[in-house]
Amino acid sequence: MNIVEKILARASGKSSVSPDDVIFANVDKVMIHDVSGPGVIKVFDKLKKQGISVDKLWDPTKVWVAEDHFVPSAEKVSAENIVKLSNFTKQYGIEKHFKYGMGQYGICHTLSHEEAMVMPGDVYVGGDSHTNTTGALGAFACGLGHTDVAYVLLNGKIWFKIPETMYFKINGKLPDHVMAKDLILKIIGDIGTDGGAYRTMQFGGSGIDEMSVESRLTMCNMTTEAGAKNGIVESDQKVVDYLTSRGATNVNLVKGDDDAEYSQIFEYEASEMEPIIAKPFSPENICIVREAPNVELDKSYIGSCTGAKYEDLEAVARILKGRTVKIRTEILPAAISIYKRAMENGLLKIFLDAGVTVGPPTCGACCGAHMGVLAKDEICISTTNRNFPGRMGHVESQTYLASPQVAAASAVTGKITDPRDLI
């Protein structure tokens, strides 16, 4: 069995599983946030009316809560959602609730790794499509809607069809100035936004061994944009060290068998990769940066679970050091722990000296929620994950998806710019 089959077999109490088998998997961790949480509360209200008990959760110690989409509260409706979320965690005895303005908080997917909330081999579900991100730690990490998450909260399990696994073998090392974001955009461009539909996208090979854990998180994060059920990387010593340094103990490695089967195998030479963008209005609409359209950008947005981890900010700082931005630029570190490291290591000074506005952790404008959304006809280059019409604001705004380095280089020139061409 491959790693996903092994995890799901273990979680469903079976000795083996194969693609297309339907199982009920016991869940190890579940996450809700300020959008899916109130959605779950609404489902609970409906269940109560149907006479189904919602008095207690199956295991509150396995549930954790993030405040990320509309925080700091954008207006009164989102403020009320935060209150609802607090009441919910209090009522059900959920202790792991990362509240803004109270120490560590941030984007849920970022907290999943920053706070070592998920371990290799876990079945982890979240009320958010980018839950896939956390598969980089070697977990089966999958996004679900409100009804499914409510079901998990009450029953501790959920049905899955065992997915086929597409294996992406990455050879070699990415060149300087080329990032994991460029590679995953290239893959999505090749297979399309439904190219991974209902399947697992597993990444491996020397190029993945070479990558940092944070780069692998970027790869798995955007498997969602290919429609995948989950993204995954087999855990190694780097994952153990990463989680251990964040307080985890007894981190076990989980790997597939030597004779694991995959539905398709793809091979990429990392050393041949170049900086890539996805043009409006689809993550599959890629081109290499040196062939990008000559548009006048209005804004550079460096944020989100995809593109505002510490490593991403370090890459941005490398570009912005000693330079100033030519267009409106926002940097929103994805969690307070990252914000703090950026401060301690002098990154914030580089950003502020460059003229950037540094904001608090939030999903913010990535999903068009608040804090820097786009006006009609505005054109943005962004380290986020989606660029559908209206994704970051007005339906007639445009978003180009890019790596943190490309977004930073473009902030300096006001044009879509390959960081290698920055003088």
Added chain:
Amino acid sequence: MKGNVVKYAQDNIDTDVIIPGQYLKVHDYAELATHAMEGLDPDFHSKVKEGDFILSGKNFGCGSSREHAPIALSHSGIKAVLALSFARIFYRNAVDGAFLLPIEIEQDAYDGISEGDEIEIKLSVNEIKNITKNQTYKMKPFSEIIGKIISAGGLFKYKPDQD
């Protein structure tokens, strides 16, 4: 199930156009319905009737896990979405929450059915009848688990132990 078709002849209708991100904070189902399809078709809410169907291309509902998407369509009156294929979270949200039926169709139905056509969905024989044009198309049958959850009336009413 009979109704008229609202056709979006394109692939990749995503959750950001089905219900834009700014409404994710809204959890009132009737209010969400007033913003359904706003990112693509601002007239949708006024033109759609109870019992209507949406017809579209590949990868319908791609993007986010927001259950707001099937909720907004269902509370606008949409009983089923017919598409060449669906994105996975939209599909399972529609079924597990019992909001609407996601029906996978073949190219003949996609090409044959026009905006406004009256159709009848016959689940028992996996057929779609185009009453307006007097044509019949096959729909792809639901997988076993999906069929059972739909018959039960959603995931919470489905009892796997009684299988």
